[in-house]
Amino acid sequence: MTEDAVVDVPDRELLTIGAFAARARLSAKALRLYDRLGLLAPAHVDEATGYRYYRAGQVEQARLVAMLRQLDMPLARIAEVVAAGDGPTAAALLGMYWADVEARVAGQRTLAEYLRGRLSGRSSEMYERFAVETVEVPAQVVITETRHVLAGELPAWIGASLGRLESAARECGGVTAAPFVVYHSEVSMESDGPAESCVPVADEAAARAWVERHGRARGTKVRVEPAQRLAYTRITKAQVAHPQIMAAFEAVEEWITREGLEQAGPCREVYFADWEATGAEDPVCDVAFPVS
Numbered sequence: 001m002t003e004d005a006v007v008d009v010p011d012r013e014l015l016t017i018g019a020f021a022a023r024a025r026l027s028a029k030a031l032r033l034y035d036r037l038g039l040l041a042p043a044h045v046d047e048a049t050g051y052r053y054y055r056a057g058q059v060e061q062a063r064l065v066a067m068l069r070q071l072d073m074p075l076a077r078i079a080e081v082v083a084a085g086d087g088p089t090a091a092a093l094l095g096m097y098w099a100d101v102e103a104r105v106a107g108q109r110t111l112a113e114y115l116r117g118r119l120s121g122r123s124s125e126m127y128e129r130f131a132v133e134t135v136e137v138p139a140q141v142v143i144t145e146t147r148h149v150l151a152g153e154l155p156a157w158i159g160a161s162l163g164r165l166e167s168a169a170r171e172c173g174g175v176t177a178a179p180f181v182v183y184h185s186e187v188s189m190e191s192d193g194p195a196e197s198c199v200p201v202a203d204e205a206a207a208r209a210w211v212e213r214h215g216r217a218r219g220t221k222v223r224v225e226p227a228q229r230l231a232y233t234r235i236t237k238a239q240v241a242h243p244q245i246m247a248a249f250e251a252v253e254e255w256i257t258r259e260g261l262e263q264a265g266p267c268r269e270v271y272f273a274d275w276e277a278t279g280a281e282d283p284v285c286d287v288a289f290p291v292s
Contacts, residue, residue: 013055014044020054024062031062037075039065039082073097110244130233130251134291139227140177140200143168143207145220146184148192151242161197162271164218168210173202178272180288198225228264231256232288238280240269248287256291265290 021028034040035052040062042052054062061082068078077097084090117126145161162179169175177200187193201207207222215221233255235248249267256263273284 014053015056017042017052017054020056020059020062023056024059024066026062026066030066034062034065039075039078068094071098071101110241114244114247126247127251127254130235130248132231132233132252132255134229134231136229137225137227140225141202141204141207141222142198142200142225143172143211143215143220143222144196144198145218146194146196147219148194149187150190150192151188154187154195154242157195158197159275161218162199165197165199165220168207168214168220169199169201171210172207176200176202178270180268180270182266182268184266200225228290229292230286230288231259231261231291232270232286234283234286236281237275237278237284240285245269245287252287252289256289261291263289264292 015023017028017031021031024031031040031052031054035042040058043055043058044053045051046053065078065082068081073081077093081090081093084093114126143165145165147157147161149157158181162181166175166179179197179199182196182198183193184196185191185193187195204222204224211220211222231252233248233252235245239245239248252267253263267287267289270286270288271284272286273282275284278284
């Protein structure tokens with residue numbers, strides 16, 4: 001006798017897995033999988049036979065799990081939605097998940113368009129959208145925080161680290177120039193840099209004293225950034241997102257080569273605007289390379 005066969009049910013309100021599967025319009029195999037994954041447990045399991053029994057009231061939950069799996073929702077998030085039950089909390093959890101999906105797809109769509117441009121030989125057309133200039137930057141004392149970080153973690157880390165360093169700078173004579181982030185090696189989904197957040201400060205002695213008192217936990221340091229010439233292009237808040245920003249970096253690199261210059265240090269992003277107060281089309285950042 002199989003689990004789906006007609007059997008004596010211990011409670012008249014309980015359904016065999018076969019009867020329940022028919023009501024839920026799912027297979028018994030799917031129900032066993034949901035049980036194994038901890039998403040939908042039977043109301044009763046016969047200790048002698050191991051047969052599963054379900055209540056009619058579990059039908060909607062079974063259908064919900066099936067539909068959420070069709071959205072490729074991770075098991076842990078399905079469990080959260082199911083635990084929340086029907087109502088605004090469950091709807092909000094689904095909304096947050098779908099917003100994440102749409103953001104990821106939007107990023108992938110942009111990357112695909114960017115790669116199509118490169119593969120079709122239209123890179124020069126993309127680079128022409130970026131105006132590249134040079135600027136002379138004087139030597140400056142910077143208080144820094146360095147971390148190995150992947151692309152997905154980068155935006156949150158940049159905001160948090162620059163916030164910490166700007167707070168420290170208030171005890172070091174104040175911030176004297178735009179904060180910037182230096183990439184000592186590639187940061188991508190597979191490569192973790194490191195990246196270095198830097199905030200120029202007025203008082204080197206005070207900065208070194210602050211680091212001695214507070215900076216060891218996060219590897220905060222003080223160094224003197226030498227005077228240098230930067231080749232840069234200015235981008236909007238929307239263009240800072242990955243992969244849009246890749247085209248900006250490549251445009252500057254292509255310009256440097258075309259002008260017969262040499263890269264003289266690691267690339268960087270210089271943040272000169274209030275991030276929270278700016279809109280998507282407002283200029284917020286310079287993508288730059290030291291050149292000689």
